[in-house]
Amino acid sequence: MARKTWKPHTVHGELDTDKRDDLPDSVFAFPKLRKEPLTDASHVRNALARFDQVEDATDEEREQAFANIKAAAEHYDVEVEAESWKELGKP
Numbered sequence: 583m584a585r586k587t588w589k590p591h592t593v594h595g596e597l598d599t600d601k602r603d604d605l606p607d608s609v610f611a612f613p614k615l616r617k618e619p620l621t622d623a624s625h626v627r628n629a630l631a632r633f634d635q636v637e638d639a640t641d642e643e644r645e646q647a648f649a650n651i652k653a654a655a656e657h658y659d660v661e662v663e664a665e666s667w668k669e670l671g672k673p
Contacts, residue, residue: 634671
């Protein structure tokens with residue numbers, strides 16, 4: 583099971599999402615690739631919908647990204663029906 587690395591990103595108690603380049607790696611579903619920022623519920627839903635579109639990610643990175651998405655989804659109260667990253671993007 584992959585270890586989640588996601589952490590909510592706030593500045594003085596408020597979400598700081600002004601500049602993507604300034605976001606820490608820990609806010610991304612794919613931290614090494616810096617893809618799919620998970621800064622609010624809308625971004626979590628977007629990451630779920632676009633999961634299979636992320637290129638150049640290994641299976642290990644996808645496992646970690648799914649763990650990160652699940653952590654962010656719980657934090658932002660987003661329901662995740664998939665139980666594995668392999669279920670995402672399938673009709």
